[in-house]
Amino acid sequence: MATWTWFHRLASPPHVYAFARRWTPWFGGFAAVAIVVALYGGLVMAPPDYQQKDAFRMVYVHAPTAWLSLMIYTTMAVAAAVGLIWRMKVAHAAAAACAPVGAWMTVAALGTGMLYGKPMWGTYWVWDPRLTAELVLLFLYFGYMGLRAGIEDPVKADKASAVLAVVGVINVPIIKFSVEWWNSLHQTATVMQMGKPKMDFDMLWPLLLMLLGFLLYFITVLLIRLRAELLRRERNASWVREVLA
Amino acid sequence: MFFMIVATLFPLTLTPEMSRLRDAAPGVLWIGALLSSLLALEFLFRDDAVDGTLEQFALSGQSLTWMLFAKTCTHWLLTGLPLALSAPIAAAALGVSVDAMPGVVASLALGSFAMSLIGAIGAGLTLGARRGGVLLSLLTLPLAVPILIFGARATQLAISGGDIAPPMYLLGAIAVLGVTLAPLAAAAAVRIGLE
Numbered sequence: 092m093a094t095w096t097w098f099h100r101l102a103s104p105p106h107v108y109a110f111a112r113r114w115t116p117w118f119g120g121f122a123a124v125a126i127v128v129a130l131y132g133g134l135v136m137a138p139p140d141y142q143q144k145d146a147f148r149m150v151y152v153h154a155p156t157a158w159l160s161l162m163i164y165t166t167m168a169v170a171a172a173v174g175l176i177w178r179m180k181v182a183h184a185a186a187a188a189c190a191p192v193g194a195w196m197t198v199a200a201l202g203t204g205m206l207y208g209k210p211m212w213g214t215y216w217v218w219d220p221r222l223t224a225e226l227v228l229l230f231l232y233f234g235y236m237g238l239r240a241g242i243e244d245p246v247k248a249d250k251a252s253a254v255l256a257v258v259g260v261i262n263v264p265i266i267k268f269s270v271e272w273w274n275s276l277h278q279t280a281t282v283m284q285m286g287k288p289k290m291d292f293d294m295l296w297p298l299l300l301m302l303l304g305f306l307l308y309f310i311t312v313l314l315i316r317l318r319a320e321l322l323r324r325e326r327n328a329s330w331v332r333e334v335l336a
Numbered sequence: 337m338f339f340m341i342v343a344t345l346f347p348l349t350l351t352p353e354m355s356r357l358r359d360a361a362p363g364v365l366w367i368g369a370l371l372s373s374l375l376a377l378e379f380l381f382r383d384d385a386v387d388g389t390l391e392q393f394a395l396s397g398q399s400l401t402w403m404l405f406a407k408t409c410t411h412w413l414l415t416g417l418p419l420a421l422s423a424p425i426a427a428a429a430l431g432v433s434v435d436a437m438p439g440v441v442a443s444l445a446l447g448s449f450a451m452s453l454i455g456a457i458g459a460g461l462t463l464g465a466r467r468g469g470v471l472l473s474l475l476t477l478p479l480a481v482p483i484l485i486f487g488a489r490a491t492q493l494a495i496s497g498g499d500i501a502p503p504m505y506l507l508g509a510i511a512v513l514g515v516t517l518a519p520l521a522a523a524a525a526v527r528i529g530l531e
Contacts, residue, residue, distance in 0.1 A: 230478040237474050241465035250528040251461045255475060258457055258521050 102179045104321045105330040111314040111321075119311040125304030132297030149207040151298055155305035157200035160228060161263070163193035163309060167235070168260035171253035181317075183249040184324060186256060187239060188316035192309060194232035201225055231259045245324070338375060339419050342368035343426035354431035361430040362491040365444065366484055368426070369419055373448055374476060376415040377455040378469050380408070381526065385463050391530055404526065405519035408456045416448030432495050439494025446507050447487035453514030454479050460525030482510055 100106045133151035167189035174182035204222065205215040216222065235252055242248035325331050346364045347357055357364075384390045384407075393403045423444050424437045432440065458476040462468035490503040 227478045227481050230474070234471070234475040234478060237471050238461060238465060241462070241467060241471050243466070244464065247464050247528055247531060251464065251525060254457070254521060254525050254528065255461055259479065261517070 102177070102181055104181055104184075104325050104328070105334070107181050108318055108321050108330075108334065111318045115311055115314045115318075118307050118314065122304050122307035122311055125300050125307060129297045129301035129304055133294075133301065137294045137297055146207070146210040147294075149203055151301050153200060153203040153207050154298060155302045156196050156203060157225065158302060159305050159309055160193060160197040160200050160225065162306075163189050163196055164228060164231070164256075164263065165260065167193060168256045171256040174249060175253045175257070180249075180324065181321070183253065184320040185313070185317055186253060187249075188313055188320050190232055190236050190239070192312050192316065194229060194236065196309075197225060197229040197232060201229065228263070235259070339368045339372040340422065340426055342371060343429065347430070358431040358495065361427060361432050361495055362488045364430060365423060365427060365440065365491055366447070366488045369423075369444055369448055369487075370451070370477075370480060370484060372419060373416060373451045373455065374473050376411070377452070377459050377476065378472060380411050380452075380456060380459040381463055382459075382468070385529065390463075390526060394527060394530055400523040400526065401519045404456060404460070404522045405515070408452050408519065408522070411456075412449050412452040416452055417445060419448055420445035427495075435497070436494045439500045440491055443487050443490035443494065443500065443504060443507065446504065446511055447483050447490075450483050450507065450511040450514045451480055453511070453518040454483070456522040457518055457525055460522040460529060463526065463529030483507065486510070 129151065134148055137148070139147070167186045170182045170186040170189065173179055174186060201222075204225070208217070209215050235255055238255055239248050239252040242251055322331055322335075343364055346360065350357065350360060381390060384393075394400050396403075420441050423440055427437065427440050428434075455472075455476050458472050458479070461475060462472045465471050486503040486507045490500045490507060493500045493503065
């Protein structure tokens with residue numbers, strides 16, 4: 092029974108609101124520390140790559156954003172599914188709070204990827220499957236947010252966008268697998284591969300720390316957005332009046 | 337009709353040179369097919385939602401999933417299949433040889449069927465939305481990317497005289513996945529829209 096108590100508490104907006112308010116500074120603080128240390132480690136301490144020179148340092152921002160863009164979509168789909176199955180209002184609010192962050196991470200991943208691509212590949216954009224898949228992911232986010240904004244009834248908007256998020260997650264592995272098939276399609280095109288460089292530990296630890304920092308940053312932003320979302324949704328509830336009083 | 341017009345516009349905008357048009361033909365045919373099926377998808381559920389037929393479906397006690405599946409199949413028979421059958425005319429105008437026509441028709445027929453199924457989810461979801469048409473394309477196009485990849489690949493192989501079986505199998509796999517899952521999701525979406 093005890094294991095289910097926390098789950099039931101998650102369904103209660105005041106409890107989640109209080110939880111988010113208590114933990115936001117902690118996650119935010121650790122995120123800031125991790126990102127600053129990782130930035131120093133990545134930009135100053137790590138040796139330049141023997142082939143890519145200093146330009147490889149872009150990876151310290153590019154990889155975490157790209158990784159998060161996928162992870163946030165999965166988080167959003169799981170939250171949406173939880174909301175659909177257990178009819179949890181908080182889960183729908185969390186999914187709604189995820190979407191804009193995920194879309195921005197996708198934009199950041201594409202943007203830093205383009206800046207990375209210019210010195211490495213000589214071009215900002217190639218129709219490489221990985222790039223295209225990331226772009227499609229951005230459109231999925233836009234579709235999700237568009238559908239949410241397009242439906243006036245909040246309960247309907249929650250459910251409809253949740254169905255879309257769950258359907259869209261089926262598409263993510265399809266896009267992932269099409270990477271291989273598509274390569275065979277465009278054999279004449281220059282397919283740029285980053286490959287798996289055997290990274291030196293001096294280069295690797297700032298990257299891993301940066302991943303952690305970005306993850307904590309995402310949780311921080313998610314908690315802040317979730318609080319705003321809960322206040323907006325529950326604006327007529329008595330607990331909101333007590334909290335804000 | 338819309339499909340034919342789109343196919344006609346490409347020679348005007350690209351180049352009237354036959355050899356180059358033939359290279360562009362898979363893209364032209366598939367973009368045309370995608371756009372026209374998007375246009376048609378808007379009317380898949382909309383009229384029935386407005387005049388209450390969908391509500392009667394939901395209340396009839398029969399499985400809404402099967403009903404919507406039947407409706408989507410009918411929709412495909414009336415839009416996707418004619419499109420695939422008329423594709424040889426557009427393809428011939430783009431300089432595709434007669435030998436390639438069976439492959440072109442088969443890939444477009446299978447692809448538009450998968451497209452109708454996936455589009456049914458989007459059409460169901462946008463029932464309750466304002467400006468549903470714009471949203472519908474925003475929702476459906478990312479999901480249609482795999483269909484587009486394999487469909488255009490099959491058409492391209494048909495035109496260049498290659499073996500179209502591998503992409504057709506993958507296209508078939510997407511269609512089967514669509515048959516099994518899309519009606520369920522569409523039924524869930526329509527129920528939400530009707531609440």
